[in-house]
Amino acid sequence: QVHLVQSGGEVRKPGASVKVSCKASGYTFTTYRITWVRQAPGQGLEWMGSISAYNGHTTYAQNLQGRVTLTTDTSTSTAHMELRGLTSDDTAVYYCARIVPGYCAGSRCYGDWVDPWGQGTLVTVSS
Amino acid sequence: DIQMTQSPSSVSASVGDRVTLTCRASQSISGYVNWYQQKPGRAPELLIFATSTLQSGVPSRFIGSGSGTEFTLTISSLLPEDFATYYCQQTYSTPRFGQGTRLEIK
Numbered sequence: 001q002v003h004l005v006q007s008g009g010e011v012r013k014p015g016a017s018v019k020v021s022c023k024a025s026g027y028t029f030t031t032y033r034i035t036w037v038r039q040a041p042g043q044g045l046e047w048m049g050s051i052s053a054y055n056g057h058t059t060y061a062q063n064l065q066g067r068v069t070l071t072t073d074t075s076t077s078t079a080h081m082e083l084r085g086l087t088s089d090d091t092a093v094y095y096c097a098r099i100v101p102g103y104c105a106g107s108r109c110y111g112d113w114v115d116p117w118g119q120g121t122l123v124t125v126s127s
Numbered sequence: 128d129i130q131m132t133q134s135p136s137s138v139s140a141s142v143g144d145r146v147t148l149t150c151r152a153s154q155s156i157s158g159y160v161n162w163y164q165q166k167p168g169r170a171p172e173l174l175i176f177a178t179s180t181l182q183s184g185v186p187s188r189f190i191g192s193g194s195g196t197e198f199t200l201t202i203s204s205l206l207p208e209d210f211a212t213y214y215c216q217q218t219y220s221t222p223r224f225g226q227g228t229r230l231e232i233k
Contacts, residue, residue, distance in 0.1 A: 035222070037171075045163075045171065045214055045224040061221070095170055102159070102177070102218065110177035111159030111218030117170040 002026040004096055004118035011124045017084040020121045022096030029077035030054045033099040035114060036070060036081045038092040046092075050099060051079065086125045093120040129153050131217050133225035139233040140205055148200045148228045150193075150215035159219035160198045162191055165227075166211045174213075175200065207232075 007021040022034065035050040049060040051070040058070050069082045079096055097117040102110045130153040140146045150160065158178040163171040173182045175191035178198060188209075190201040202209055210232050215225040 037224075044226045045216075047222045047224065050222075059221075100176070108158060110157075111161075112222075113161040113173060113176035113218065114163075114216070115173040115176075115182065117172065120170050 002098065002116055004098065004116060006094075006096060006118040006121045009122040009124070011126065012086050013127055014087055014125055016086050016125075017082060018086060018123050019080055019082040020094050020096075020123070022079040022081070022118050024053075024077045024079070024098070027098075029072075030074055032101075033112075034070070034072065034079040035097050035099050036068075036079075037095045037097060037114075037117075039095070039120075040089070040092040043092075048081070048094075053079065083123075086123075088125050091123065091125045093122050095120050129156060129217055129220050129223060131215055131223055131225035133213075133215055133228045135228060136226065137229040137231060139231045141233045142205050142207055144205050146202050146205060146230065148213055148230075150198045150200070150225050152196045152198075152217055152219075155195045156217045156219035158194055159217055160191075160193065161216045161218065162189075162200045163214045163216065163224075164211045165214065171214060202230075205230075 003025045005023045010018050030053045033050050033052045036048040051058045053072045071080045097114040099112050102112045132151045134149045162175040164174050165171040179191040188203040212227045212229045214227045
């Protein structure tokens with residue numbers, strides 16, 4: 001069974017950095033991309049970016065470009081998300097998830113979807 | 128960026144009711160829509176992918192449909208465990224989620 005297990009909650013001061021890990025099991029890690037999504041308290045889901053576990057290719061949300069770095073360690077089947085220059089607006093639960101690639105059936109094509117999700121990591125930014 | 132707008136933002140319904148949630152895209156996205164269910168304190172879970180395909184283990188009372196810019200998630204007969212927040216997601220371009228619809232017990 002496919003599982004993504006994330007590291008524990010973190011507390012940081014404004015201006016600091018945080019690194020969250022996401023260990024995958026139950027599938028060939030390098031076959032899929034990993035995405036990171038965050039959710040501020042009481043708010044919706046915000047896509048942060050994605051990384052190919054095969055070649056390390058990354059795509060980042062424009063509003064986080066320059067502050068976030070996604071990496072993978074294929075030797076341990078672990079993905080990492082580092083966020084720098086933290087502010088109180090970065091207080092959120094951070095999720096990793098596996099991207100399942102879309103497909104085409106006949107003349108119709110369908111995009112990627114996300115499954116499963118990690119359990120989430122609460123990052124609190126407070127002075 | 129393609130925006131996704133869900134309506135209503137919240138809805139109250141009773142066990143046994145049929146409820147339809149809507150997700151509108153700011154431009155045509157073909158069938159590139161997925162739906163997720165999130166319960167309080169839990170990670171989201173995939174319900175439906177590729178507009179209408181149920182994820183393994185998801186009951187058939189969940190029905191996804193739509194194309195172009197308008198998509199719906201219908202729950203044909205609500206059970207107590209269905210009360211949660213539902214998010215649509217487009218993966219036609221840079222992935223983006225709708226703001227969510229909170230389904231509450233009346």
